């Protein structure tokens with residue numbers, strides 16, 4: 517289409533690729549990139565990294581950001597053993613599908629969108645008079661950008677609506693409040709959970725909008741929480757909003773035997789056969805009383821967690837900068853004189869024979885900031901964990917009811933879900949074995 521005043525192509529023609537050979541666009545970008553690279557090289561000999569804007573270069577002279585693809589098909593879903601990406605959206609949906617057939621269609625649609633978005637590519641062209649087939653947020657070509665979608669089902673999906681009652685994972689229940697919870701029903705539970713993670717925020721938002729658009733005839737948004745992973749400062753494990761390194765003691769996700777033991781539901785277990793390869797997915801939206809926390813002396817903060825603030829090392833470590841990889845040993849401290857009995861790590865994992873079976877989960881949390889919510893900052897943790905048995909999490913959380921961290925946090929929402937087994941190939945779809 518032409519602008520009648522200028523006779524030039526409208527930008528959307530360039531967008532769709534028509535009349536604007538990619539080569540021309542690529543050549544222009546390359547030349548600008550080379551000029552920028554030369555300028556930097558002359559100034560300080562610094563190589564130009566991909567995706568980095570160099571101060572002083574003209575607008576648009578950046579090189580294209582790297583995009584990586586995480587395979588969508590597999591025995592397990594991605595987004596669980598996958599090292600956490602930088603950005604995440606957790607979205608809970610209530611299913612409005614009128615029948616089991618419509619529910620199946622919903623899962624097929626979700627699968628098709630997830631397959632496309634995680635692989636990336638050109639969205640289908642639509643006439644300029646019709647609604648576009650893509651948000652355009654990622655440009656004319658959707659980039660994969662490390663995107664994973666992880667779909668789970670809540671206990672409410674197994675009520676009488678779709679005839680699934682007898683197929684419910686045996687430990688899946690609706691989350692009930694723990695002693696200090698202040699659960700907001702508008703931020704809790706749901707029939708479905710979609711965890712969307714990617715390397716950049718525009719990719720998670722694009723996936724969120726895409727999924728909501730394509731599923732709106734059969735599912736309704738119930739709640740959502742966005743999170744990010746802070747950078748590793750200065751090195752090692754990232755820090756949460758309390759300033760502590762968070763995620764140190766976690767099972768090694770590259771160890772298949774460990775994952776089979778701790779995370780994945782196994783075939784021939786107490787669970788229904790369809791559930792093998794899935795896992796229980798817990799989401800807890802935990803508000804931090806951050807202003808109160810900032811008044812707590814660091815030595816006391818360290819006793820609350822049982823780890824050093826600067827290095828993440830266990831509190832009994834000799835030096836402030838000792839390695840965070842030292843294993844806490846409590847046998848020489850039965851009264852908790854060094855590592856208090858009500859410290860976070862000691863209650864989460866007391867390292868006793870009695871608690872050995874309920875002390876390992878895979879944590880994959882994100883930090884949220886929903887401020888401004890004046891007069892109070894609304895910052896906290898989208899606490900995420902995966903485990904083969906939901907009861908492991910419940911036992912651990914019950915122990916944590918007595919922790920010294922309680923006055924500084926307020927769990928306000930989330931839910932229990934069962935993350936489905938993976939979509940194995942092009943002919944498979946989410947929940948196929950549950951539904952057929």
Ligand code: HEM
Nearest residue numbers: 760761762763764765802821823861864865897899912913
């Ligand atoms: C929501 C607020 C929470 C914060 C700020 C928090 C923070 C931390 C920090 C800083 C550590 C020490 C470093 C590490 O090993 O990662 C830790 C460890 C741990 N946390 Fe949490 N956590 C929270 C909630 C939970 C919950 C709800 C659970 C489970 C019910 C949990 C389970 C664990 C476990 C298992 C460890 C490792 C213990 C060990 O083996 O040493 N955390 N957490």
